[in-house]
Amino acid sequence: MTQGRDDIEGLIALMARLPGLGPRSARRAVLHLISKRGQLMAPLAEVMADVARNARECARCGNISGQPVCAICEDPKRATGEICVIEDVADLWAMERGHAFKGRYHVLGGTLSALDAIGPETLRIPDLLTRVESEGIGEVILALNATVEGQTTAHYIAEALEPMGVSVTSLAQGVPIGGELDYLDDGTIQAALRARKAF
Amino acid sequence: MTQGRDDIEGLIALMARLPGLGPRSARRAVLHLISKRGQLMAPLAEVMADVARNARECARCGNISGQPVCAICEDPKRATGEICVIEDVADLWAMERGHAFKGRYHVLGGTLSALDAIGPETLRIPDLLTRVESEGIGEVILALNATVEGQTTAHYIAEALEPMGVSVTSLAQGVPIGGELDYLDDGTIQAALRARKAF
Incomplete structure (x- = not known):
């Protein structure tokens, strides 16, 4: 009833x-x-x-998709020489909303964490190294979050990629568009000052 | 793809x-x-x-249910002489969480509003009058929100019920359990003072 x-x-x-x-x-x-x-x-x-x-993880990049390999990996118009490394699918969607990156992605699925026993294998880092070699990648863009965990993971990946002779870059740090200095944390202001450019 | x-x-x-x-x-x-x-x-x-x-509206009281008549209306253990009038199903659920009312409900589906052209017919008020007569109701408890719209609607219903000789009551107003005077609005303090009881 x-x-x-x-x-x-x-x-x-x-x-x-x-x-x-x-x-x-x-x-x-x-x-x-x-x-x-x-x-x-x-x-x-x-x-x-x-x-x-x-829904399943793309076998190549870890993106969420309805296919075994996701639409971005299958898209012939995406640049093949660049891989952008992000922490999770939400970050991939954020990058796509920016419409600025035309290459392909590699989703780690988190950040390295000794406390939570998350090592390189859990994070698809070996897969990334395999892809860099087999897909003839020229540049790996590390778009990890500007947190301690994100930057630790970025350093680990950069070291692992060093012997492979691939160019490793990371997103610029600085004042966000529309940002007011008074509301920014000290670290951001220091980073923006160090990376200052000719006007 | x-x-x-x-x-x-x-x-x-x-x-x-x-x-x-x-x-x-x-x-x-x-x-x-x-x-x-x-x-x-x-x-x-x-x-x-x-x-x-x-899910559908109970034909008798307007509660949401999977049956033509809801479990509360069908429950023979609920007191038959009392109807509690509430604005919507969320308020019915809130009353039920209080475990204090053992009668049946009547869901209005909103409050009277001349601006939004919500009149008594839209609000199942005629149904309420019919129920009071046909179900032999002795008391109608108006548990409408303590807002201007809620209290306007309560006054309208009380007037409509007056010729029927049924007892019409409303929820007490006062200091909420755990409430601190300093954080209460003036209206609540005035209402609580007017309704003060012997300690």
Whole structure:
């Protein structure tokens, strides 16, 4: 008799496990979904089931895709000589939103961490070295986050790539576009000053 | 070739339409779902499809349920002489979490608003009057929000119920449990003082 209510409770409990949603916002989201069950809830359930069935890691770069090899790796218009190394798929999407990079990616899946026992093998670093050799890569761009973990990982990869004679670069550090000096941390200001350019 | 990516984009666009989620948090949620596609994403899609198919408004009280008449209205253990009037299903759930009310509910679906052209008919107020008569109700508890709109609606309902000789009550106003006077608004302190009780 309470079947319907139990389903709704179950839905709320599952929604509450999403990052950024707690029990209260999950309840609000579920009520919103129910009030739009035709236009929003049914299509959302369907697309979600499709993605759950089809999404997988690209065998080459680690991007999320519906194919064994992702659209970026398969795209013949992407430059073949450059690999951009990022921590996770969210960073890959951020790079793509910038529309600035025309090469291919390599998703590490995290950063090195002795505490969490995350070593180079867990992070697809051996795969990266294999790709650099087999795909004839000329430049590896390290687009890791400007955190201690990100930079530690970047140094590790740069050292591993050194004997291979490939050019290793990293994203420039400086004042973000629209950034106000007064709100920037000291490290960013120091980095921007050290990397100053002729005006 | 980009099928998989398009599905993921579509999923993010739909998730971003949930209250409390924007494009960025929708992306985070989708990446989290994909990383747990077996334990979380597939079950979530399934329950969501079930609820989208089965959820409907209870024909009697307006609660959301999987049945034509909801479990609360069908429950023979609930007191039959009392109806608690609330604005929406979220408020019904909040009342149920309090475990204090043992009667049945009537969900208005909003508050009266001349600006938004929401009149008594839109709000199931005629249904309420019919229920009070046909179900032999002795007390109607108005548990509407303590906002201007909620209280306007409460006054309208109280007036409509007056000729029917039913007792009309409302939730007490005062200091919330755990509340500190310094953080309360003036209106609440005034209401609590006016309704003061012997200690």
